[in-house]
Amino acid sequence: MVDVLAPLAIFALMLAIVYVVTGPLRRGAMTQAQAREESDRQNLEAARDAKYREIRDAELDRETGKLSDADWRVLDRELRGEAVDILRRLDDLHGR
Amino acid sequence: MAIIGRAALIIALVVCAYGIFASVYGALKGRRDFVESARRAVYALALTTTVAFAVLEIAFLRSDFSFSVVASHSSTTTPWHYKAAAMWSSQEGSLLLWVWLLSIWSSLVIFLTRHRLRDVVPWATAVLLGYGAFFTGLLVFWVHPFTTLAQAPADGQGLNPLLRHPAMMIHPPMLYSGYTLFAIPFAFAIGALIAKRVDAEWIRSTRRFALAAWLLLGCGILLGARWSYTELGWGGYWAWDAVENASLMPWLTGTAFIHSIMIQEKRGMLKVWNVSLVLATGILCVLGTFLVRSGILDSIHAFGASTLGVPFVTLIAGMSIGSIALVVWRRGLLRSEHKLDSFLSREAIFLLNNLVLVALCFVIFWLTFLPLITEIFGDQRAVGPPVFSRYTVPLALVLVLLSGIGPLIAWRRATPRNLRKTFAMPVLFGVVAFVALLFVPNVPQKPLALAMFVLGAFVIGTIAQEVWRGAVARHAMTGEVYPLAVVSLVRRNRRRYGGYFVHLGIVILFVGVAASTAFQHAEDVRLQVGQTATVNGYQVKYERSTATYRSDPRGTGALLTLGAVLDVSKHGKHVATLYPARGYFPSDDASQGLFTQLINGDPTSEVALKTGPTRDFWTAVSPDFSKLQPMVDAIDKAIPPNVSQAGLIRGLQAGLTALQARYEQSPPPAMFRLISSPLVMWIWIGALISIGGGLIALWPAPDAARRRATAAIRARVAQDLGRA
Numbered sequence: 001m002v003d004v005l006a007p008l009a010i011f012a013l014m015l016a017i018v019y020v021v022t023g024p025l026r027r028g029a030m031t032q033a034q035a036r037e038e039s040d041r042q043n044l045e046a047a048r049d050a051k052y053r054e055i056r057d058a059e060l061d062r063e064t065g066k067l068s069d070a071d072w073r074v075l076d077r078e079l080r081g082e083a084v085d086i087l088r089r090l091d092d093l094h095g096r
Numbered sequence: 097m098a099i100i101g102r103a104a105l106i107i108a109l110v111v112c113a114y115g116i117f118a119s120v121y122g123a124l125k126g127r128r129d130f131v132e133s134a135r136r137a138v139y140a141l142a143l144t145t146t147v148a149f150a151v152l153e154i155a156f157l158r159s160d161f162s163f164s165v166v167a168s169h170s171s172t173t174t175p176w177h178y179k180a181a182a183m184w185s186s187q188e189g190s191l192l193l194w195v196w197l198l199s200i201w202s203s204l205v206i207f208l209t210r211h212r213l214r215d216v217v218p219w220a221t222a223v224l225l226g227y228g229a230f231f232t233g234l235l236v237f238w239v240h241p242f243t244t245l246a247q248a249p250a251d252g253q254g255l256n257p258l259l260r261h262p263a264m265m266i267h268p269p270m271l272y273s274g275y276t277l278f279a280i281p282f283a284f285a286i287g288a289l290i291a292k293r294v295d296a297e298w299i300r301s302t303r304r305f306a307l308a309a310w311l312l313l314g315c316g317i318l319l320g321a322r323w324s325y326t327e328l329g330w331g332g333y334w335a336w337d338a339v340e341n342a343s344l345m346p347w348l349t350g351t352a353f354i355h356s357i358m359i360q361e362k363r364g365m366l367k368v369w370n371v372s373l374v375l376a377t378g379i380l381c382v383l384g385t386f387l388v389r390s391g392i393l394d395s396i397h398a399f400g401a402s403t404l405g406v407p408f409v410t411l412i413a414g415m416s417i418g419s420i421a422l423v424v425w426r427r428g429l430l431r432s433e434h435k436l437d438s439f440l441s442r443e444a445i446f447l448l449n450n451l452v453l454v455a456l457c458f459v460i461f462w463l464t465f466l467p468l469i470t471e472i473f474g475d476q477r478a479v480g481p482p483v484f485s486r487y488t489v490p491l492a493l494v495l496v497l498l499s500g501i502g503p504l505i506a507w508r509r510a511t512p513r514n515l516r517k518t519f520a521m522p523v524l525f526g527v528v529a530f531v532a533l534l535f536v537p538n539v540p541q542k543p544l545a546l547a548m549f550v551l552g553a554f555v556i557g558t559i560a561q562e563v564w565r566g567a568v569a570r571h572a573m574t575g576e577v578y579p580l581a582v583v584s585l586v587r588r589n590r591r592r593y594g595g596y597f598v599h600l601g602i603v604i605l606f607v608g609v610a611a612s613t614a615f616q617h618a619e620d621v622r623l624q625v626g627q628t629a630t631v632n633g634y635q636v637k638y639e640r641s642t643a644t645y646r647s648d649p650r651g652t653g654a655l656l657t658l659g660a661v662l663d664v665s666k667h668g669k670h671v672a673t674l675y676p677a678r679g680y681f682p683s684d685d686a687s688q689g690l691f692t693q694l695i696n697g698d699p700t701s702e703v704a705l706k707t708g709p710t711r712d713f714w715t716a717v718s719p720d721f722s723k724l725q726p727m728v729d730a731i732d733k734a735i736p737p738n739v740s741q742a743g744l745i746r747g748l749q750a751g752l753t754a755l756q757a758r759y760e761q762s763p764p765p766a767m768f769r770l771i772s773s774p775l776v777m778w779i780w781i782g783a784l785i786s787i788g789g790g791l792i793a794l795w796p797a798p799d800a801a802r803r804r805a806t807a808a809i810r811a812r813v814a815q816d817l818g819r820a
Contacts, residue, residue: 006097006099006100007099009100010099010100010103010104010107013103013104013107013143013144013147014107017107017111017140017143017144020136020139020140021111021114021115021133021136021137021140022133023133023136024128024129024130024132024133024136025129025130025133027129036214038211038214039211039212039213039214040214042211042212043212043213043297046212046297046300046301047297047300050296050300050361054362056589057507057589057592058507060566060569060589060592061506061507063565063566063569064562064565064566064569065514065517065518065565066504066505066506066510066514066518067506067514068511068513068514071506071509071511075507075508
């Protein structure tokens, strides 16, 4: 019984893998433009979140005394400028 | 069942080969369908290796001795939990564990980045499948986990007694998880270099994997140290052994990496350094895997030599040459976007910390490989722990100092006024500790240990101040009570405060190491029953001997256990009663007498220790077996050559009972190793705090908290957007 079941199980495993792995080749994937847009959008969103984290970190540095108010204002303005740039690029992507 | 496992590995190898082709072809030709197909090949690799892993694990649990590897690494008398872990005590099983873990982590990262890093992911996929192809190739062509025996033996040879320890059940999976998780940032770094996408995006996508790798590798190292301390009979937790060092080196470069990527994320600096660090870490992980199994360097942890030298050396050479070539090829793209504004900045401290970590790694690498390097020139030389300590201790002191300074300095530039404000309290902590320690007996005579304690106090001051100031700021903003403010602060800034807790744990660990090495008292004494030895003011009396047969109290499966009952007291006051023992196992040597064979395998120490927050008292016993040898020989002679099976069993049992009775009634003298070490417990406590900190840093921020924080910043940024 085991002698028959083992080759059957192996054959089923192979079949399932071939079916799943070649799926995208049979269907045809999303177009280059769609894929690029999706990827760019996700990259920009990650960059935006990272920039927000930097802004928050600078704020915490000021609150814990590592940055003076004057230094923080300069840094915060610079970081917000960079965040604005990322948001503009995201808007451009959505408007496309 | 074996045929299913074998077939699963062959399918896995084919899947890897196809996936490498599909991802490279997809990347070169811009064919997303091929890239998507390669992604699914990674999932298929996980499926097939899971099947192979499950087949072998089931064989171990069922004690199916038709599998050669089960017969040689397990037995019917091996406790079930050790049967489950016996798989990775074998070379075949450990390589299968490696590729299985790699396939799981690879699937996870490939799934999480399915819509991101469009240019990088196909190359990273090819690298990860390349790793998969190498290890499945070894399992298909070199070592064979599914080899079966024509005639299955009635019982197996059993698990190496030294590995019958709870820590050893999870030590290899932890270590290998660390190694395989570091393959993720390695693969993405290669992908970023090939795809010319060397910004911080690949770092953001793999940062958590690097952190998880660091954490699990650290856990693995810690479990190894704990095993060494409580199982091996020499009484230490770290011997600067080649295999221990092999796991420490990638951990050190990985530590440098998770610090320096913050500089690239924030400032676009140190790109060459970061890719070099992660490439070196990936290579050191493969080197670590190789060293454990190769036997090329003497080690108390290397469980057998192997024939894998050529493929592993080829892989390591290929990875090294390829990595260097890629970095040189892309050097133009790896230029920093900013320059270091000031040496009084967090970037500068992080850079120094990186240099120290890499110097530590280099020193350890050089001293570990010194025997091999000097052998090439005909005069093999090995160095011991004192040489390692001579170079590593000063570097560790600098590292602790920097871990206290880093959190106190702002990014970009710190002003003298800010420095005065932030350094006053931590420096005060250090000064108070220094003055107090001058009055502690023996401490001033150990300047390196004293320096570590003082710097430890400085770092603890830094962290306490950071948490306190953050809580005060939070309290002022929200009105939360202080304990709640601390919790909220940590929840909302997990990466920062998780990192601080890691620093706290590491410093406590270092203090434990400094104290337990500088102020340790160790004695090797030979005692008869009734005699007493004195170690560091502790009186240790050998009260009586113990002997058990087939009822090993520690569950290691030892056939015969000979031990001692020790009464430990200080100034006449009872401290502890300890029961060190030594387990005796059967031998494979058929040339010996049948009874000798039964108990003449490698014996193991069963350590007994009294542990406490201020001091550990550690004991191990080694009975003088030579005094029992005449009796063992006599029992061997008493067994007739043509005895029946039942008669043989009766004879062996009678022999064991007689030996047990003899050892209990008139034991020969025994050698005892007695060690009194302060603060050892703090090594394990510090490590646990570090693991907790690592988990905090790793855990994603709760969605609601992130949304609230982000909404406030978005409003401020929106103001600017409106103005622009």
